[in-house]
Amino acid sequence: MATVAAPVLPLIDSDEVGLMRETVAGICTSYGPEYTRRKTEAGESCTELWDELASRGYLGVNLPEQYGGGGMGLSGLSVVGEEITAAGTSLLLIVVSPAIVGSMIAKHASEEQRERWLPGIAAGTTKVAFAITEPGAGSNSHKLATVAERVDGGYKLRGEKTYISGVEEADAVLVVARARLGNGELGAPLPMLVDVDAPGFQRQEIPMALRAPDKQWTLFFDDVEVPEDRVIGGETGGLGALFDGLNPERIMGASIAAGAGRRALELGAAYARERDVWGQPIGAHQGIAHPLAEAKIELEMARLMTQKAAALNDAGAKAGEASNMAKYAAAEAAIKCVDRAIQAHGGNGFALEYGLSDMWWGVRLARTAPVSREMILNYVAEHSLGLPKSY
Numbered sequence: 344m345a346t347v348a349a350p351v352l353p354l355i356d357s358d359e360v361g362l363m364r365e366t367v368a369g370i371c372t373s374y375g376p377e378y379t380r381r382k383t384e385a386g387e388s389c390t391e392l393w394d395e396l397a398s399r400g401y402l403g404v405n406l407p408e409q410y411g412g413g414g415m416g417l418s419g420l421s422v423v424g425e426e427i428t429a430a431g432t433s434l435l436l437i438v439v440s441p442a443i444v445g446s447m448i449a450k451h452a453s454e455e456q457r458e459r460w461l462p463g464i465a466a467g468t469t470k471v472a473f474a475i476t477e478p479g480a481g482s483n484s485h486k487l488a489t490v491a492e493r494v495d496g497g498y499k500l501r502g503e504k505t506y507i508s509g510v511e512e513a514d515a516v517l518v519v520a521r522a523r524l525g526n527g528e529l530g531a532p533l534p535m536l537v538d539v540d541a542p543g544f545q546r547q548e549i550p551m552a553l554r555a556p557d558k559q560w561t562l563f564f565d566d567v568e569v570p571e572d573r574v575i576g577g578e579t580g581g582l583g584a585l586f587d588g589l590n591p592e593r594i595m596g597a598s599i600a601a602g603a604g605r606r607a608l609e610l611g612a613a614y615a616r617e618r619d620v621w622g623q624p625i626g627a628h629q630g631i632a633h634p635l636a637e638a639k640i641e642l643e644m645a646r647l648m649t650q651k652a653a654a655l656n657d658a659g660a661k662a663g664e665a666s667n668m669a670k671y672a673a674a675e676a677a678i679k680c681v682d683r684a685i686q687a688h689g690g691n692g693f694a695l696e697y698g699l700s701d702m703w704w705g706v707r708l709a710r711t712a713p714v715s716r717e718m719i720l721n722y723v724a725e726h727s728l729g730l731p732k733s734y
């Protein structure tokens with residue numbers, strides 16, 4: 344049995360983490376929600392914020408130092424993710440490029456591939472999106488139908504992916520395909536890096552209610568040539584590589600949801616301390632105070648589970664259960680925080696000026712993506728409670 348370092352869960356930030364948290368919060372606050380809103384309305388990416396955090400090394404803090412990362416694992420990157428959303432800013436690709444893709448490459452790619460991809464991802468100068476979801480497969484990854492046909496020197500890729508985030512900013516997409524086996528059937532998942540400008544690769548934007556600078560895309564692959572050296576984990580190691588990207592995805596999904604929840608509660612509590620319609624602040628009424636307090640408790644529990652999942656992941660221990668639970672808890676807590684902060688704001692909760700209504704779809708998304716509430720409950724029922732699978 345492989346040994347793992349004993350996972351450590353610091354209950355307060357170390358000096359190093361505290362300084363990073365403060366610095367990232369300071370940078371993001373200097374951009375603030377106004378910047379995010381302006382970029383969203385203009386249909387532009389938050390490039391200046393990405394570049395500033397990247398140039399200070401914060402977007403690669405999880406990756407190994409030998410490839411230019413900060414060596415702090417997901418415990419470090421989840422602090423960065425939380426502070427970004429807590430400041431009212433948004434960089435969805437932090438969940439994808441350094442966390443999912445960077446983790447998969449760091450653990451499962453060949454040395455040549457690591458040297459080719461990791462320094463750019465760690466520096467934030469190379470951005471990679473991640474595409475697993477398909478219109479016909481959805482939550483059932485056994486039904487993935489994007490096919491990689493073997494050809495001389497590599498593969499030809501054919502298929503469709505949908506709801507893929509941030510492709511407009513990306514240099515490449517890590518596409519989860521399946522190789523056609525000798526008997527004509529489809530093999531295990533095969534993650535492959537495809538350049539966004541590869542011939543035969545097209546995309547179509549999906550109009551979304553979600554107010555975020557990052558766009559969502561349907562991707563079409565029409566016999567896209569993918570050289571052999573773009574496959575991560577080889578024909579047999581793709582599934583393991585994929586699994587090692589999914590826990591980081593859940594942990595980062597949890598941390599950005601938790602940051603949004605924090606921000607909503609800060610806004611809700613500040614408003615409830617000031618707003619006075621009966622001769623005392625509305626926060627003195629338990630009908631306003633208790634829902635906010637309850638959301639605060641659930642948020643702190645979710646943050647703790649997120650730290651636990653990150654610590655297990657970084658120690659190389661089994662992190663699936665904790666990562667799923669963290670994502671579940673953080674999504675539910677963040678939705679509650681935003682909903683209750685909106686309620687505390689009365690009619691003002693719906694005006695863009697108060698900074699809450701445009702958070703709604705972002706936190707609501709966390710209940711569905713990157714993995715849905717129901718699929719997490721399925722996981723916990725089956726793996727944690729030993730209940731039979733119904734599907």
Ligand SMILES: Cc1cc2nc3c(=O)[nH]c(=O)nc-3n(C[C@H](O)[C@H](O)[C@H](O)COP(=O)(O)OP(=O)(O)OC[C@H]3O[C@@H](n4cnc5c(N)ncnc54)[C@H](O)[C@@H]3O)c2cc1C
Pocket residue numbers: 439473474475476477480481482483505506507508509553559708711712713714715716717718721734
């Ligand atoms: C804004 C946004 C960004 C996204 N970004 C990305 C991305 O960058 N890359 C990417 O690959 N994907 C991305 N996704 C896709 C996302 O991961 C999927 O939407 C999500 O996993 C659910 O899959 P689905 O939409 O196909 O739903 P379906 O699988 O069709 O499910 C529909 C509903 O049925 C439930 N359900 C399905 N099966 C079961 C079951 N066995 N038991 C109980 N309930 C079940 C689901 O929980 C869900 O509520 C994004 C989605 C959104 C909305």
